[in-house]
Amino acid sequence: MVQDKTIMSRLFDAANHSFLFLIAVLTVLPFLYVIVSSFGSMDDWIPKKFTLSAYQYIFSTNTFLRSLQVSVYITIVGTAFSLLFTSLTAYALSHKHLPGRKGFMLLVLFTMFFSGGMIPTYFVVRSVGLLNTLWSLMIPGMISAYYLIILKSFFQQLPEELKESAKIDGCHELGILWRIILPLSLPAMAAFGLFYAVGLWNQYFSAILYINDSTKWPVQVLLRQIVVLSSGGFGDSTQISQDSVAFYGQSIKMAVVVVATVPILLVYPFLQKHFAKGVLLGSIKE
Amino acid sequence: MMQHVADEVRPALPDSNPRVKKSLWARVWKERWLYALLLPGIVYFVIFKYFPMWGVLMAFQNYKPHKGMWNSEWVGFEHFSRFFGETQFWMLFRNTLILAVYDLVIFFPITIILALLLNEIRNELFKRTVQTLVYVPHFLSWVVIVGITYILLTTEEGTINRMIVALGGEPVPFLFSKEWFRPLIILQMIWKDAGWGTIIFLAALAGVNVQLYEAARMDGANRFQLLWHITLPSIRSIIVILLILRLGNFLDLGFEQIFLMLNAMNREVGEVFDTYVYRVGLIQGQFSYSAAVGLFKSVVGLILVAGANTLAKKFGEEGIY
Numbered sequence: 118m119v120q121d122k123t124i125m126s127r128l129f130d131a132a133n134h135s136f137l138f139l140i141a142v143l144t145v146l147p148f149l150y151v152i153v154s155s156f157g158s159m160d161d162w163i164p165k166k167f168t169l170s171a172y173q174y175i176f177s178t179n180t181f182l183r184s185l186q187v188s189v190y191i192t193i194v195g196t197a198f199s200l201l202f203t204s205l206t207a208y209a210l211s212h213k214h215l216p217g218r219k220g221f222m223l224l225v226l227f228t229m230f231f232s233g234g235m236i237p238t239y240f241v242v243r244s245v246g247l248l249n250t251l252w253s254l255m256i257p258g259m260i261s262a263y264y265l266i267i268l269k270s271f272f273q274q275l276p277e278e279l280k281e282s283a284k285i286d287g288c289h290e291l292g293i294l295w296r297i298i299l300p301l302s303l304p305a306m307a308a309f310g311l312f313y314a315v316g317l318w319n320q321y322f323s324a325i326l327y328i329n330d331s332t333k334w335p336v337q338v339l340l341r342q343i344v345v346l347s348s349g350g351f352g353d354s355t356q357i358s359q360d361s362v363a364f365y366g367q368s369i370k371m372a373v374v375v376v377a378t379v380p381i382l383l384v385y386p387f388l389q390k391h392f393a394k395g396v397l398l399g400s401i402k403e
Numbered sequence: 404m405m406q407h408v409a410d411e412v413r414p415a416l417p418d419s420n421p422r423v424k425k426s427l428w429a430r431v432w433k434e435r436w437l438y439a440l441l442l443p444g445i446v447y448f449v450i451f452k453y454f455p456m457w458g459v460l461m462a463f464q465n466y467k468p469h470k471g472m473w474n475s476e477w478v479g480f481e482h483f484s485r486f487f488g489e490t491q492f493w494m495l496f497r498n499t500l501i502l503a504v505y506d507l508v509i510f511f512p513i514t515i516i517l518a519l520l521l522n523e524i525r526n527e528l529f530k531r532t533v534q535t536l537v538y539v540p541h542f543l544s545w546v547v548i549v550g551i552t553y554i555l556l557t558t559e560e561g562t563i564n565r566m567i568v569a570l571g572g573e574p575v576p577f578l579f580s581k582e583w584f585r586p587l588i589i590l591q592m593i594w595k596d597a598g599w600g601t602i603i604f605l606a607a608l609a610g611v612n613v614q615l616y617e618a619a620r621m622d623g624a625n626r627f628q629l630l631w632h633i634t635l636p637s638i639r640s641i642i643v644i645l646l647i648l649r650l651g652n653f654l655d656l657g658f659e660q661i662f663l664m665l666n667a668m669n670r671e672v673g674e675v676f677d678t679y680v681y682r683v684g685l686i687q688g689q690f691s692y693s694a695a696v697g698l699f700k701s702v703v704g705l706i707l708v709a710g711a712n713t714l715a716k717k718f719g720e721e722g723i724y
C-alpha cells in the first residue's frame with residue numbers, strides 16, 4: 118500500500134505482524150490440541166505417548182459407525198437434492214419475461230424475513246410423514262432462499278444470445294439448462310454444493326427435533342451426546358437413554374470431535390478458493 | 404358500492420376481452436416447461452415455509468394434535484397474555500438483550516479492528532496465511548465448537564482446570580456457573596466468526612482508490628492519519644449497514660450455540676426465546692403456548708428488520724430490500 122519508513126511506522130508493522138500471528142495461532146490452537154491429544158491415552162491431558170486406542174474404540178462401536186453412515190448419506194443425497202431443486206427454481210426465475218415471476222420472487226423473499234417458527238414447522242414435518250426419517254434432515258431445509266436468489270442473478274448475467282440460439286436450434290428448456298447453462302455455471306454450482314454440504318454435515322438441531330430413533334442420528338448429535346450431555350449439559354431427559362450418559366474418556370471425546378470435523382477440513386481448501394472469488398458476497402462476476 | 408365496482412371491472416374481465424386473455428394464456432402456455440421446472444421449488448416453499456405460517460394460528464387455539472387444526476378450541480390471545488404475565492418473559496427478554504449488547508460492543512468492533520490490522524499488512528503471503536487460519540472455525544459445526552469448549556473447560560477433567568489444579572489453584576466451574584455463561588458465549592462467537600466477519604470489510608477496503616492515499620501522502624499525512632481520514636471513512640457505510648442488520652436480527656442471535664451451552668445451572672442467564680419454545684413446546688408439550696411465544700418472536704423480528712432497513716435508507720444506504 119503506502120511506503121512509510123519512519124520508526125513509529127516500522128514499530129507498528131512489527132507489532133501488527135506479531136499480533137496477527139498470535140491471533141492466527143490462538144485460533145487454531147484449541148483444535149490442534151484436540152487433534153494431538155486424541156492420539157494420547159485416556160487420562161493424559163498432555164499426551165505422552167502415541168496411541169490409536171481412542172480411534173480403535175470408536176470405530177469398533179456400532180453406534181458411531183452407524184451415525185457416520187447417516188451423516189455421509191444425508192450429506193451426499195441432501196446436497197444432490199438441494200442443488201438440483203435450487204438450480205431448477207433459479208433457472209425458471211431467471212427468465213425476466215416469465216408471467217408471474219415477480220409474485221414467485223416475493224413468495225421466496227418473504228420467507229427470509231418471517232417464519233412460522235419451530236412448533237408449527239414441526240407439525241408440518243410430522244403431518245407430511247417425515248418424522249423419524251432421514252428425509253426430515255434433508256427436505257425441510259432443501260432450498261436456501263438466499264442461495265436461490267444469488268444463483269438466479271448469476272443465471273441472469275449469462276449472455277442471453279446463448280439461450281436464444283439454442284432455442285432456435287430447437288433445444289428444450291431442460292436441454293438449455295443442462296447443456297448450456299450448467300456447464301457455464303460449474304464454479305458457482307461447485308461453490309453452492311460445498312456450502313450446502315457443509316451445512317448438512319454440520320446440522321444437529323433438526324435431528325434433535327425430528328428424530329427420536331437413536332439409530333438414525335447423524336454424527337453431530339452423537340458428538341453432542343458423548344461430549345456435552347455426558348458432562349452434564351442440557352438435560353432434556355426424555356431423549357437420553359441411560360447408557361448414553363456413561364462415562365467417556367477425554368481422548369474418546371477428542372477422537373469423535375476430530376472425526377466429525379475431518380470432512381470439513383478436507384473440503385476447506387476448495388471452500389477457501391470459492392469464497393475468495395466472492396461467491397458468498399453475492400458479487401459474482403467471474 | 405359493490406355493484407359499482409363490479410360494473411367497473413366487467414369490461415376488463417377475461418371473457419369480455421378475448422385478446423388480453425389469449426395473449427396472457429398464450430404466454431403462460433408458451434412457457435409451460437419453465438413452469439414445470441419451477442413447480443417443485445414452489446411446492447417446497449409452500450409446504451415447508453407457508454404451511455407453518457398458516458399453522459401458527461395454533462397460537463390462538465388450545466391445539467390438540469389428535470383433534471387437528473380444524474377441531475381445536477379457539478382461545479384468542481390467551482396464550483399471549485399468559486406469556487407477557489410470566490416472570491419468564493422478562494428473563495428471556497433481558498437475556499436476549501444483554502447478549503445482543505455484548506455482541507454489538509465486543510464482537511462487532513473486534514471484526515472491524517481485525518480487518519483494519521489485516522489491511523495494513525503488505526506481505527501478501529503472510530496476510531493470506533493469517534486469513535486462511537482465522538476463517539477455519541467458521542466452517543466447524545457448533546457441536547464441534549462447544550465440544551472443544553467442554554473438553555477444555557469441564558470442572559473435573561477439562562484441560563484448563565487440570566492446569567489450574569496442577570498450579571495449585573481451585574478448579575473453576577466454567578460451564579456450570581451463571582458468571583461464566585455470557586463471557587463464554589461471546590468468546591465462542593469471536594473464535595468462530597470474528598475472522599470470517601472481516602471478509603466483507605476487507606472487500607470494501609480493497610476497493611478504496613489508491614490515488615486518495617497518494618494525494619494525502621503528498622500533503623504529508625502519516626500512516627495513522629491515512630487510516631483515520633481515508634480508510635475508516637471508506638468503510639463507514641458498510642459498518643453502518645452491518646450494524647443495523649445485526650440490530651435487526653438480534654432475536655435470532657446464536658440459538659444453536661446457546662442451546663448446546665445451556666444447563667440447569669446457567670439457565671437463568673442463558674435461556675432465550677427459541678430455547679424456551681423448544682423446552683416448553685416439544686419437551687413439555689404445551690404446543691399452542693410455545694407457538695404463541697414463537698410467533699411473538701417472529702413478529703418482533705419482522706418489525707426490527709423492517710425498522711432497521713428504513714433506518715439504513717435514512718443513512719443514505721441501499722437497504723436490504
